[in-house]
Amino acid sequence: MARESKKKRPNLRDVSREAGVSVATVSRVLNTPSVVQKDTRARVEAKIEELGFVRSAAAFAINSGRSRLLGALIPTLESDIFSLTISSIEQTLVEHGFSLIVATTDDDPEKEASKARELVDVGVEGFFVTGVDHSDALYDLLRRTKVPAVAISYYDDGYHLPTVGYDNRLAAETACAHLLELGHKRVVVIHGPLTGNDRNIARVEATRSALRAQSCWFFEGPISVAGGVAATQRAIKECAPFDAIFCMSDVMAFGALHELHRAGLSVPGDVSIVSIHNLPASEFTHPPLTTVNLPARQMGRRAAECLAQWV
Amino acid sequence: MARESKKKRPNLRDVSREAGVSVATVSRVLNTPSVVQKDTRARVEAKIEELGFVRSAAAFAINSGRSRLLGALIPTLESDIFSLTISSIEQTLVEHGFSLIVATTDDDPEKEASKARELVDVGVEGFFVTGVDHSDALYDLLRRTKVPAVAISYYDDGYHLPTVGYDNRLAAETACAHLLELGHKRVVVIHGPLTGNDRNIARVEATRSALRAQSCWFFEGPISVAGGVAATQRAIKECAPFDAIFCMSDVMAFGALHELHRAGLSVPGDVSIVSIHNLPASEFTHPPLTTVNLPARQMGRRAAECLAQWV
């Protein structure tokens, strides 16, 4: 009774003592059960069950050097694209026996570096970063600790980290090509923040060059439905008439669609909309969105497999 | 040069040797810098920097007993409600010096229990579970390991774990009251899966009793826009005319809205819609959704603070 209450958690030695075997044997039961005699094993396993023993993760990690933890540094979880990606990363990692720590960075390189540092402190064996544009502090950390990292949401062969993602320039170009094909001449481009966001920068640059022969207006806003609404309002006020809107993100397109309806403009009659992402919900807007597919789930899976293999 | 390449990562002894002090002193520089002489400390800190030393999280955890990790067991990340919640949990936890491991369960109690087990194995100091309905295996784990856990998305004073969340019955009742007030008589209720999902069960039960005097049809489907679309299609086919739809989740309401439009029914002219959640996007549907607000962000913050305090 005193035992029950004062003891915190049983450890290997407790089990070994109670089962009348050595610590090594208990450890073997845990790690290589096949090498220990059947009845001994049964006895030890019974004691483990009885005492409610669970091996200390810390102690395991300390001599195996393996924490079975990976981290993910993403701008936000409040955007479907990233939550979709994280979701599939997590699902893939469990298959490989890893757990996933998420850390959000708000697209702030400083915050990213400090959270990366925390991840390393907490013992991750590797992590994901979003995009290819990072602070020196982060690169420094990677160099010093040699922790494996893969970049997601961005595909760039020449980058010094493995990248798993899509070609953001190509995605924008594809959308632009579609607009050009339809013969649009006056295009409003609505995109997310450019500071610290290489993905948006790549898309905007590609768009500028693809639409160089067209009249274009660029509007920046937060990547949200409200952001799309606000940008579209400004566009209607400042640069109507236009015949197309290109949203760099489906969620902003939802907002654009809403605002166009509100303004009495029909889609695609008066204005065409194209965007990038192809979220599950984009199929059910009115009309359905024309959007460049970014295979977020697939990317998550690939990235997870890449990192799991590496470590 | 041989050192550079063959050595893995510098440890406490390496630093102490190089700095010409004992391991205890280095440890003190790390943990209680104030007690070590200024110049000694400076020397040690310089060496730490020079060697790129980072203390092993595992070794720290093993004797402090603190992993600084918490886990979250949620049904899915692919739903805005949960990603919103997780997002605010994560943001709150960093303020308290914790990192967050996410694990998705698909609303499957078995999966939940096994992931809980993994979380414990990996060394979390506590975790969040969703709802109050769990497998025996999970309760057993909690009892044996005494790991703190708080339940979210559900408020129930009498539960044996602390709960941080909303009153799901009340939310449903509020929505129903609104429909009754408008005088609706024939109501279609669209809800998510009931198996293993106490939140949905509570809402449906509350709805049944609130609308006992009305004609009601209940449709179940996955919590997604597509799920809402499909359920609404069936409703139109099987039980028109109805004058209201109550969706237990905004995302399903998006689908319902879409499908009603497609069928040529006007909202709220022909059919009223109410739902639960109040997602950021719900303000921008056409017409804006009437929805019972569930303060996901606030809940995340509270839950995080609760658990952080506890451990």
Place this chain on the structure above:
DNA sequence: TTTGGCTATGTAACTGGTTACATGCCGTTT
């Protein structure tokens, strides 16, 4: 000059596992 107390640092024993190596036992083979 001795004693006492304070501070800065070192020594070594812990934490809870893993594992290289040692040992003991039993059945074959010569």
Place this chain on the structure above:
DNA sequence: AAACGGCATGTAACCAGTTACATAGCCAAA
């Protein structure tokens, strides 16, 4: 009967930190 080999198990060193306790050095009071 002696020697050998293989298997099951035990002993103790190790991983990378923390920390209780010991010690050394210094200054002031007796």
